Amino acid sequence: MTERTLKKLLNVSKGIIPPDTVIKNANVINVFTNTIDEDVVIAIKDGWIVFISDKNNWFCGEPKIIDAKGLFLCPGFIDAHTHIDSMYPFYEFVPYAIKGGTTTVITECAMIANASGFRGIENFIKSTKGYPLRCYFVAPPLTPPLPEMEESVGITMDEFKKLLKRKDFLGIGEAYWKSVVDGDERVLEQAACAISLNKALDGHSSGAKGQRLNEYLVTGITSCHESVNVNEAIEKIKNGVYVMIREGWVRRELKELSRLADTDVDKRRLILVSDVFDAVMLCEEGYMDAVVKKAIEYGFSFFDAIKMATINPADYHRLRFLGAIAPLRYADIIFLKDIKDLSIEKIMVNGEIVYEENKFLKTLKPYNYPEALKHTIKIGNYKPEDFLIKAEKGEHRIRVIEISTQTITKEVTANLVSKNGFLEKDLESDIIPVAVINKTKPYQFGKGFIKGTGIKNGAIATTIIWDTCNILVIGSNEKDMAIAVQTLKRVQGGCVIVSNGKVIYEFPMPVFGTIPLNSIEEVRDKTLEFSTKLKIIGSNFERPFLTIQTIPFTGLPFLRITDKGIVDIKNKKLVSIFL
Template sequence: MEDIKVLIQAALGKEKADLVIKGGNLVNVYSGELLEGYSISIKGDKIAFVGEDADHTIGEATRVIDASGKILVPGFIDGHFHAYVSFDELLKYSLPAGTTTIFVDLFDLTTVAGYEGAVALLDSVKGQPSKVFGMASFTYTPPSFLRQEGIPISGDEVDRLLQREDVVALGESLWTCVIDEHEEVIGSIVRATNRKKKLEGHASGAKGNKLVAFVASGMSSCHESIRVQEVLDRLRLGMHVMIREGAIRQDLEALSEIKDKKVDFRRLVLVSDGIDAEYLLNYGHMAHLVQKAIDLGFRPMEAIQMATLNVAEHFGLDNLVGGIAPGRYADILILPSLAKIDCEYVISNGQVVVEDKKPLVQTREHAYPESIMNSIRVPRNLLPRDFAVPAGGRKGKVTVRAMKLITEVITEECHVRLPIDHASILADVEQDILKASIIERLSGSGKIVSGFIQGIGLKSGACACSYSWELGSPVVVVGASDVDMARAVNRVVELQGGLVVFKDKEVMAEVPLPVGGLMTKGRLETAVEGFVKVKQALIHLGSTLTNPFLTLQTMPGTFLPFFRITLQGFADLKNQKLVDLIVE
């Protein structure tokens, strides 16, 4: 109550403002107008006054920023985010790029550490100079033929997360799990609906009656559109359509034709879907997305609304964020012009956090729990023989099923003839066939499943990674040599998470991923140097991939088509069944 009274008094000039931004041209995302010569008065972390004359709110202790000729814009919001960099480092680069609010999906740390992982991520953003809201998972379960024990978070724990004020939605639910009525997923939807939380959707490839059925479950958004028609289909069903432009997908250019359609843009949203260390250092965050939208022909007002008000309205938080108006959080950017999204000042929660493009506020370094920082549990050092693929008494050569890369993330089944030596099936670099293995890394069982993959291009060496898009994030390794594969995985375990390239008893390049085996922590430039060296090392070994980290991450991902290696065996996802490695 006292806070409301203070704002009322500040608006009337009875209490003086802490900060006044004077005489700028205000982008009013509510009316779509550019209001010239407007001023903004800030008291504490909220906006008290907006209008042409704020002199009555200025006192002796009030700081005044002259914004004459400048553009005043609401702080940008990323409405769908996955954390690949620890927030205490990420915000050092995200805030200067105008990002004052982030909605993060808690899936990634949840899948390796359950409820504790979700809470650890939420704890890491407390007291930081920007706002971060969570989206609770678990909203994905494997297909029924791959169903396994040990879903990392229970329904009751999901409900506990949904009761928190800083958790505003249920994280992206995979459409196939919803329409196939997976019990765990439907249960999470019911809990979120009962708590009046938004339901975020993942409708990649869904169309026709299946898309309609997905929306009928209550799904309110989708960030998986890759064609303009998919955008229109989803808009027409009442969904918010989130256009991705980040480290994983860059769909904005392909979908920019939507600007030429005669449709309302109020349910279009710009999101990153997550940014990794390289992207963050090279492009920053939301300012880059808005600038690119403008460069592609979106009107500046529309582009700004897609990164501010539209997102806030989707999550039902437009009374707090998304626009410059009395009572909202004081999240404001000062730009040189509407056409140039270059943040000269960034005000977040009423604080000037960037001035003359220079960060002023330090982020709070966060110490994650020991269990999160030591999440790679393998019972012993692995040996080359652990990656042997038994030939089952066969000799000479044998036909096997292999994963063939169609794109850098999509695999199909192919049949290849491979040699047998000492009762084991070997890789064949002449056919671009490498050994591919995944290792269970949470329970300490050390279970390993090994098969083959075509299309990576390595002629020697091995690459291992602790981050993968599957329940429990099993360690993934590919290689031309069992010896190098064992050493690469052992180095990942030693690091307690990482991306490692190994050849001939030597670590060629590595990037530690100590937070749950998923996220970088510490100096961003150091992580970027590591990723660059990993790419260079893989190119030196023969790889033709543009993003090898992404290829390894997605290798066991059973929500991607068409043929995958899993801890249960080899999955034919088109026909929904497990198949033998050897073709009889």
């Protein structure tokens, strides 16, 4: 903000110079008074709301007039916590976000930090500029989560601090509570930096309560999106933490947490977030408009639901120019036909109508990613024998990773026989080989066995894994595993499924190894096809795309596999496959 800008806006307000646009006959949803202000006139200059009045002819000149008679004007929705650093390009995401009433997003960038480091983040930031959707960021704190037990490209502490000091970085992304309370020095140094800069510290306190939650919060945590019931949410609110209510692709907790509507908690501490919508949801459900509708359907008052996606996230993230229709706020406005079903007539961003009559009005130029960032997988030429595990002749008791829920694994044991110097898989017991390969090292990888995939005749390989974005490969036979890995190397990331020696599914994501160069519709179709093709090789996961991604994730319990081997998450140590 400059003195020159303020002077110009003041002169518009005084009627000395004309506004660019005037909206007449508007019914404004006022998030400060919980009222609908009728027959309002709004003046806009250079993307700023300058004046709101009940008088029609106070302005000078001949500005563009928008007649909003019969319409209800709502501040643009804000998604205060999402992950759009993988799965689709930002420029493809923009029209769908806008169509869903969302004019601002705050995104994590841990996937890109792990996949391509500081240079990757810099290019991701650039890829969001110049489009009619405001994008802010939070700095990734754990790249990777457990550096002694896994490796990724990651960023240094100096690079982290450089990001955090940027104006478009609003705080620190989610730091897993176990790492924080166990005294990970990286996180404590990062937290101290954020506090000194008066920036937010987004939390990830899944399962933490009582003393453990208090230990976590004393490190400066300001919000959490992991509450799964009312008691968890109230405990956090009692301690001054903003509760982000998640309703998106990973989990849907809005219905359960809507019971907060009948409590006396300060609703200003509640924020609606997506935690990411995948391409299928964006095409079929909408975006934050769908989340706000559900909040009302589940029992929140109209004004509380609107505020949970506008002024509440704006206040939390100190975005003083967003979240309301008021003087010196950005002119990001949703024009609603009806406040009962939140049906959208048009959308304004920065004072310009960008969506009207079910059409996105702007032509967007795709961002041109550097070639080097489309070639980040530098592995060796893997052969079937690379996935075998040596063992002396006889029967061996081993650790096995078992898939317990959609995102949780556990340790079980099994007796496997050694044949020709290598452990044999047990297809009848659903115990098959699994490996994680470091994407930037020729031959750094961890091997083990996994139970619960259902895979009988093929293999799956992917770089879309939380959080390292290395390569996960699982298969019923080593030949198909090698083909899947080599195909993934050729397409430079994404997902590959192989059956009986043939590639039956290929979804390239060459940008950082996490982002495809496809339209949202194409990503939707490939996402749905993934589930179908995975069934061909025998797997029948309820949510295959989510479960596959989280198998190597060291931020959740209990037994995981990384590029360095098998990890006991509870005790934070690498363990042998042999017992």
